[in-house]
Structure formats: C-alpha cells, structure tokens
Amino acid sequence: MLKIPHAIERLGTEGAFEVLTKVKDLESQGKKIIHLQIGEPDFDTPDNIKEATYRALKEGKTHYSHSLGIWELRSAIANYYQRHYGVSVDPNEVVVGVGGKSLILITILALVDKGDEVICPNPAYPAYESILSYVGANIKFLHLRESKGFSFDIDELKDLVSDKTKLVIVNNPQNPTGGIIPKEDLLELSNLSEKYGFYVFCDEIYDRIVYESKFDSYLEISNKERTIILNGFSKTYAMTGWRLGWAIVPKDLVPVYQKLAINVYSCPPTFLQYGAIEALNGPQDSVNLMVKEFKKRRDYVYNRVNQIDKLSMIMPKGAFYAFVNISRTNLTSKQFFEKLLFEYNVAVLSGTAFGKYGEGYIRISYATSIENLAEALDRIENMVKSLN
Numbered sequence: 081m082l083k084i085p086h087a088i089e090r091l092g093t094e095g096a097f098e099v100l101t102k103v104k105d106l107e108s109q110g111k112k113i114i115h116l117q118i119g120e121p122d123f124d125t126p127d128n129i130k131e132a133t134y135r136a137l138k139e140g141k142t143h144y145s146h147s148l149g150i151w152e153l154r155s156a157i158a159n160y161y162q163r164h165y166g167v168s169v170d171p172n173e174v175v176v177g178v179g180g181k182s183l184i185l186i187t188i189l190a191l192v193d194k195g196d197e198v199i200c201p202n203p204a205y206p207a208y209e210s211i212l213s214y215v216g217a218n219i220k221f222l223h224l225r226e227s228k229g230f231s232f233d234i235d236e237l238k239d240l241v242s243d244k245t246k247l248v249i250v251n252n253p254q255n256p257t258g259g260i261i262p263k264e265d266l267l268e269l270s271n272l273s274e275k276y277g278f279y280v281f282c283d284e285i286y287d288r289i290v291y292e293s294k295f296d297s298y299l300e301i302s303n304k305e306r307t308i309i310l311n312g313f314s315k316t317y318a319m320t321g322w323r324l325g326w327a328i329v330p331k332d333l334v335p336v337y338q339k340l341a342i343n344v345y346s347c348p349p350t351f352l353q354y355g356a357i358e359a360l361n362g363p364q365d366s367v368n369l370m371v372k373e374f375k376k377r378r379d380y381v382y383n384r385v386n387q388i389d390k391l392s393m394i395m396p397k398g399a400f401y402a403f404v405n406i407s408r409t410n411l412t413s414k415q416f417f418e419k420l421l422f423e424y425n426v427a428v429l430s431g432t433a434f435g436k437y438g439e440g441y442i443r444i445s446y447a448t449s450i451e452n453l454a455e456a457l458d459r460i461e462n463m464v465k466s467l468n
C-alpha cells in the first residue's frame with residue numbers, strides 16, 4: 081500500500097478549484113449555477129497580446145529559453161516599475177515564472193527552512209499557508225480585520241515579529257477581501273523589517289485593479305535587499321490560462337530562484353513570453369475598460385448586499401472580490417456556502433477557504449456580468465429571508 085509522504089498531507093488545496101468540481105457535478109445534473117466563485121476576469125485576453133504570441137510561434141520561438149525568462153521580457157518588467165512607481169529595477173532582479181503561483185512556492189522554498197518563523201496573513205490566498213505547512217514553517221497568523229479595512233493592526237504585527245522572524249507575507253490589494261493596506265502600515269512593516277532583518281514577500285498581483293486612488297507598491301518604500309514583490313499577467317491582462325507571473329527579487333537570491341526554476345520547469349513557455357512583452361508595452365485601453373467595468377459591478381454588489389438584512393460588507397478598494405459578513409445569519413460560512421450552492425444554485429466561496437479568520441464571511445467574485453450578479457443577489461436575498 082502506497083504511503084503518501086507526511087509533507088503532502090500538510091499541503092492544502094484551493095477552494096475555488098474544489099468548488100468548481102462540485103459545480104460541474106451539479107451542472108451535469110442539469111442545474112443552472114451562477115458562478116461567483118471564480119478568481120479570474122471574465123474578459124478575453126486582448127487581441128494585440130494574442131497577435132504578438134502568434135507571431136512568436138510563426139517565427140519559431142518554440143524552444144527552451146533562459147530559465148529566468150527572456151531578457152526582453154525581464155527588461156519590460158523592470159521598465160514597468162519605473163513607469164508606474166518611479167522605482168528603478170534591474171532586469172537581473174526580475175524572475176519570470178509559470179504563473180505567480182510557482183513563484184510563491186519558489187520564494188518559500190528559497191527562504192524558509194523547517195521550523196522557521198513566518199508571519200502569514202489570514203484570511204488570505206490559500207497557497208501561502210499550504211506551502212508554508214508543506215515546508216514545516218512555524219506559521220504565525222496575522223489577523224486581517226474588517227474594522228481596519230482588512231489591513232492588520234500594527235500592534236498585533238509588532239507582537240508577532242521577533243529576531244526569529246524569517247519572512248512576513250502580505251498581499252496588497254487583497255484576495256479575498258478587496259482590502260488595501262494603507263501606506264502608513266507598509267512603512268511600519270518596512271521599519272520592522274529593517275529592525276529585525278526579516279524578508280517581506282508582498283504579493284501585488286492585483287496592483288492595477290484598484291478603484292479609489294493610485295496604488296502604492298511596497299517597492300516604493302522598502303529596502304530592496306529584503307523585499308520580494310510578486311506580480312503577474314493573470315489578472316491585469318485576463319491571462320489566467322497563460323500561466324505567467326513574475327517576481328522582483330534581491331540580487332543575491334536570484335541564483336537560488338534560478339536553481340529552483342531549473343529543477344521544476346526549466347523555463348517559462350518561450351512564445352508566450354513574447355505576448356507578455358506586448359501586454360506590458362502595448363496599449364493599455366483594455367485594462368482601463370476592464371477596471372471601469374469592475375468598478376460598476378463593485379458598486380452594484382456593495383449596494384445590494386448592504387440592503388439585505390443580516391448581511392453587510394465594506395467597500396472593496398481593489399481586486400474583484402466582495403468579502404461579505406454573514407455572521408448575523410447564525411450560519412457558519414460553510415453552512416451558508418453549502419445552502420446557497422445546493423438549494424439556491426449560486427456558487428461562492430466560504431470565508432474559511434481562506435483560513436480560520438475567514439469564519440463569518442463568504443467571498444463573492446464580481447468578475448461576471450451585472451445580469452448574473454443581479455440574479456445571484458436575488459437568490460442570496462431569498463435565502464437569507466428564508467432563515468427567519
């Protein structure tokens with residue numbers, strides 16, 4: 081009988097993919113499910129990006145490339161930081177990976193040994209906790225609080241960090257809450273990183289999907305020698321299936337990333353990287369249009385949810401998620417999610433799919449049409465009314 085290694089048992093999964101399996105089963109029984117569980121834009125990848133990729137294929141860019149990504153793409157990513165944030169990045173500090181997700185794994189493998197102390201946000205994107213558990217890290221959870229706009233309480237962070245802290249993970253703008261960490265909190269984090277000498281891994285994959293004001297990258301204020309920034313093409317350019325992401329990494333760590341990349345995937349897919357250059361350097365109208373549309377939907381969801389007795393949410397400032405407080409319904413997040421899916425045929429994610437502090441919440445992705453959102457919110461309203 082095959083014995084699965086303990087480390088694999090410690091790996092988690094991702095709620096969105098698990099729910100999709102359940103949804104597919106229901107759909108095969110003829111049920112019409114409204115999908116609000118998906119973490120990807122409902123827009124197509126812009127044509128100019130596809131065209132650049134076809135061209136690369138026709139030109140025979142079909143072989144292995146540099147394991148850290150082709151130089152032209154790494155340069156385009158470095159320029160992105162100059163253009164958007166006024167920060168100078170050397171292309172040698174850029175690592176292109178197979179989706180942002182591969183670089184979460186690689187970052188944790190590069191920095192964290194068994195028993196090392198790591199501070200991880202909660203609720204948060206599940207891959208962080210999963211991979212940290214896999215390597216046997218000593219995880220300290222940093223509670224992201226609705227009362228703080230889903231930022232953290234700086235005193236709680238101060239209580240958690242010590243000389244033993246190896247790494248602090250943050251995500252900004254956030255999945256699942258739509259929250260943005262204010263610049264003052266980022267400055268405090270950067271000061272603590274200097275004081276104690278820990279690395280900060282700041283996942284900024286939603287940096288272009290913001291609604292209120294200009295986004296502040298952690299790279300603008302931090303010491304680059306202790307900072308890893310994650311970003312990618314999936315969300316901004318509706319390229320989730322392309323599996324391309326990048327990280328800005330301290331120079332001395334780049335060879336470690338390279339070694340891990342070579343062992344896992346050799347290099348990111350070569351011809352797709354040419355499309356990614358076009359994404360960054362070509363026209364940005366499609367990004368602006370998408371964000372404008374998301375903003376309309378965000379406002380719609382916010383207004384509808386807050387009109388439903390027993391539900392509430394704060395205004396999301398970025399990403400395309402609403403983190404809805406359901407605690408007054410007296411259902412657990414999982415009960416709410418299951419009732420909504422099986423009885424009302426609306427798929428969302430339970431807040432606990434993002435960690436223990438997600439209890440009392442559900443996550444709605446508003447990356448779908450207003451018509452779908454309207455129908456889904458009617459069903460949610462009916463369900464909550466039925467609870468009386």
Ligand SMILES: Cc1ncc(COP(=O)(O)O)c(C=O)c1O
Binds near residue numbers: 313
């Ligand atoms: C916060 C966050 N980080 C990273 C990722 C990974 O994205 P990808 O692997 O598609 O680049 C996601 C995807 O949902 C995310 O929400």
